[in-house]
Amino acid sequence: MESIIFLLNGFSEVITPFNLLIVIAGSLLGTLVGVLPGLGPTSAIAVLLPVTTILDPAQGLMMMAGIYYGSMYGGSTTAILMNIPGESSSVPTTLDGYPLAKQGRAGAALAIAAIGSFLAGMIGLIGLVFFAPILADQALKFGPPEYFSLMLLALLVMFNLAGESFKKSMIMGLLGFMFSLVGIGISTGIPRYDFGFSSLIGGFEMVSIIIGLFAIAEVLKGLEEKRSTQQRIKIKKVYPSKSDITQSKFAILRGSLLGFFLGILPGISATITSFLAYDLEKKISKSPEKFGKGAIEGVAGPESANNATSSGGFIPLLALGLPASPPLAVLLAALMIYGLSPGPVLFEQNSQLVWLVIASMFIGNVILLVLNLPLVGLWAKLTEVPFGILAPIILLVSILGAYSVRNSMFDVVVAILFGILGYLFNKYRWPIIPFVLCTVLGPKIESSFIQSMEMSSGNLFIFLQRPISLTIIVFAGIFLIISIILMRRTKKRIFQETGENMELS
16 A cells, blocks of 8 residues: 555656656657667667766656667567567567568557557556565565675576577676776775776776667677668558457467566566467467467567566566666666665665656556557658668767766777677677676675675675575575576577577577
């Protein structure tokens, strides 16, 4: 009941004119970037993060949430219209979405994707309202050993973000942790690893790293691929028929519930849940032969699971500080940039801000439904924007964003250097997200370990002697085994459907 009161107070603040404009702007910008080929939710957040830094934390986070949801909505557009999955979680949508588009039913497919995403998002947010405070309240019992165990669990999240090689993921994670050590030491207060450069005393600015690894690297990747426009598929009818809705309604419900409850588990990505939802619909269908040829349930199920997982992922993110996907890893960095520390104390120390953001998500979902249905034709046209026009705009926003955080050309240089690194990582298939995750979590891991050792006079068994800490470590081991099984199945399915070993992100 207390959660409902907080949520209603959040609604009363969101509906003020300026805050409402912020939510609309974030949703619109996220959708706009999400429908552009090659730019998924992670890149969208990275590109538009600098835009939010001029706002206060509450408004900035509301805009970031709108960008996140908008880019998730927009990601289905290129999958359906152009057979280009912006990320691996969109692969199941292409399997039936593109055949529907070739049949002249792109409008119905896009509308069902929008409706499914809306309902799934709402179900996920309702779950967020009830589950997140409970989890956060229990987590208030955590001390440094429990935090360190949680960080261990967070590191295992890398396995689901590892792509083709767990070894590469571990190497990238270690590299990210090393970069997090640059600057003032947490325990000593003495500069370290600055190599005599005064600019390094303050450490690396996370915004510059994110902009470089995702935004600038994406431009360099596009230039190498010599990207051009794609032929637009004509949309004859926007709204789905009664038959489409009848066939989709239970697929949407099943996908929403499956995606949400799996999304609560740290590290279970939208890729896994979208494929599981597609498999579920195909197995229970009375006409499984239609799948792959234009089954509307093949769009409704995975799209609903995709967005429900995104909503469910906010629970471990806000309550425990554990990102469950690459976009949420970038959002974790954004929260820390705003001076907020996701975890058990977030709901206690910043409850007003948290409920304001959650309320904005509800309103953002409604806005996105209103935007996506009537503007399907416009989004389809935007997929024809030449990369030669798009690339300079991304570069300009990126450089200005990197400079604006600390008004430092050093941060611009860092962004450019990390852009080159990001391009090379992508080219040679080294996963970037473990690097980002460990760069973000590095200070937390270091501080919680040092405090734990001080509490126990250097006894490492403290992590096994405390019940909550031991439970988390055991769960981490079980989670690792489940992750290995799910990852192998999902990667096998991606290879079967696309013939490619796509990165699971």
